[in-house]
Amino acid sequence: MSEYRVSVDLEACDGIFACLVRDGRFSEAEDGLVTLPDSDRGDGELVATFDDEKRADAEQAAAACPVDAIEVTEAEP
Numbered sequence: 831m832s833e834y835r836v837s838v839d840l841e842a843c844d845g846i847f848a849c850l851v852r853d854g855r856f857s858e859a860e861d862g863l864v865t866l867p868d869s870d871r872g873d874g875e876l877v878a879t880f881d882d883e884k885r886a887d888a889e890q891a892a893a894a895c896p897v898d899a900i901e902v903t904e905a906e907p
């Protein structure tokens with residue numbers, strides 16, 4: 831299992847929430863856009879790093895996002 835990074839382009843995110851049903855870690859923030867647990871938000875981007883077995887869920891959320899706002903990549907060492 832390796833660490834992975836999930837980022838969301840908040841400029842692109844449209845609050846459609848197709849991601850929520852694919853990965854329960856995504857939820858609605860107070861401003862109507864998406865958020866993730868233990869994430870950093872700044873500069874129009876939401877970033878969280880995980881080390882668990884749920885990478886496939888995050889990838890499904892990314893695939894479901896109609897505006898391609900979610901990216902799942904290897905975490906930088």
Ligand code: SF4
Pocket residue numbers: 838842843844845846847848849850863864894895896897898899900
């Ligand atoms: S599916 Fe995409 S546009 Fe919709 S809330 Fe999730 S990240 Fe934002």
